[in-house]
Amino acid sequence: MTRPQTLASGTDSYRNVAAIVIALAILQMxxxxxxxVGPLTLVSQGAAPLKIGAIVSAYALGFMLGARLAPREIMQIGHIRAIAGFAAAASLGAAALYISGAMAWWMLVQFIIGVSVAGFLASGESWIADAAPSQSRGAILGFYLVTSKLGFMAGPFLVAGAPAGTATGFLIVAALLTASLIPVCATRRAEPAAPTTTPFSPLKIWKIAPSAIIAALISGMVSGAVLQLYAVYIQDFAASSVTQTAALFNAAMIGGSVIATWPAGMLSDRVDRRLVIAGLAFTAGAAALVMALFSGILPPIAIFAIAAIWGAGALSYYGVAVAHAADRAPEGQATSMMSGILMVWALGSMIGPLAASTVMSFIGPAGLFLFAAVALFSLTGMMLVRRTGTAPVRDEDKSDFEPTATTSVSVVELMEHADEDSADPDDGFDSGFDDSSWRD
Structure with a gap:
């Protein structure tokens, strides 16, 4: 009787993991x-780029705060109730955006949506980390990250037929957020306990791995700006439907990152990771410069190809930066280092949209990628300078590269290191997630 029960238990674990992964993929859609929908609606209302950038930054701020508050909510009401509450709040927020075009209203609602999405991700990802069988956790992690990116790629296509400024797009977003609850309701396993980690402060990380701080900050600035404002940029060359062009452009960027992440990580296991970051940043910077200067000249198919190259570079090096930080982390403290890096990324994700939208206010939509090019070329130079001043980590001392998402709270990645890290049994739940923050 023991063996059938064990098999059933294992089957239930995989079913629960699959259900939560599907729910999170729908959330990413x-x-x-x-x-x-958001930026194009604001553009249709005549909003200036700086206004759009401020609203995007409000979402990022809400996401970071949500990541801080979510563990306490999970502890008090459990994962399922937390997911239900956060999904409902996000769904209501998506529908409420259509009520008014006032900047204060949009900032407030986007802030609430950011809090809710972060809370949903924190609940779902910690559930995956607990439910995944240890012998296949790495495979499940990779499957989750790919599924999440595919969900984010698919989302814009679902609203591609919705005219900008109409209620249709917002209703589709609200419906998706509601639909994400369905797989959660199908789970059969008891809710897990939440993971804990004590994050390093950015200053402490700077003393140990300054290159990781620089790379994470610029990654947040660039990806936070581009992934939220690209719908404004594509108006310069959209030949037909703006929403359809935006969907294809987003798919090109995310697709490039999916293809490049693993090869970049494997290469960084063999050479100095700072050289890999510099190479990826230079490649992305060159692609960004081309898109900034020639978006009105090149045919759309060429722009999509260059966007894929940009995504392969700009959206792939964050994981390499995390691995670089892990290489230099004190023994047993890689998780704390990773959590602190996420806080730095979140700070960049709030600064980036404001800075990029300011540039766009002066030179137009192309300013988005001009901002990205300057930031990425600066990162290239700083990585090369840092390499001349500090010896690389020996190959035998490097941590194994693992794919790391920047469009989520990244609880799963933290849990991947939990078995290796030392844990203080007296640490309370309040120490968990405090500096986890919003990523692809």
Whole structure:
């Protein structure tokens, strides 16, 4: 009797993991769709780029705060109730955006949506980390990250037929957020306990791995700006439907990152990771410069190809930066280092949209990628300078590269290191997630 029970238990674990992964993929569809619907609606209302950038930054601020508050909510009401509450709040927020075009209203609602999405991700990802069988956790992690990116790619296509400024797009986003609850209701396993980690402060990380701080900050600035404002940029060359062009452009960027992440990580296991970051940043910077200067000249198919190259570079090096930080982390403290890096990324994700939208206010939509090019070329130079001043980590001392998402709270990645890290049994739940923050 023991063996059938064990098999049943294992089957239930995989079913629960699959259900939560599907729920989070649907959530990413909703956020991907909102990244098109929101900016294009504001543009149709005559909003200036700086206004759009401020609203995007409000979402990022809400996401970071949600990541801080979510563990306490999970502890008090459990994962399922937390997911239900956060999904409902996000769904209501998506529908409420259509009520008014006032900047204060949009900032407030986007802030609430950011809090809710972060809370949903925190609940779902910690559930995956607990439910995944240890012998296949790495495979499940990779499957989750790919599924999440595919969801974000698919979202804009679901609203591609919705005219900008109409209620249709917002209703689709709200429906997706509601639909994400269905797989959660199908789970059969008891709710897990939440993971804990004590994050390093950015200053402490700077003393140990300054290159990781620089790379994470610029990654947040660039990806936070581009992934939320690209729908404004594509108007310069959209030949037909703006929403359809936005969906294809987003798919090109995310697709490039999916293809490049693993090869970049494997290469960084063999050479100095700072050289890999510099190479990826230079490649992305060159692609960004081309898109900034020639978006009105090149045919759309060429722009999509260059966008894929940009995504392969700009959206792939964050994981390499995390691995670089892990290489230099004190023994047993890689998780704390990773959590602190996420806080730095979140800070960049709030600064980037404001800075990029300011540039766009002066030179037009092309300013988005001009901002990205300057930031990425600066990162290239700083990585090369840092390499001349500090010896690389020996190959035998490097941590194994693992794919790391920047469009989520990244609880799963933290849990991947939990068995290796030392844990203080007296640490309370309040120490968990405090500096986890919003990523692809």
């Amino acid at each position: 909703a956020t991907g769709a909102l990244s098109v």
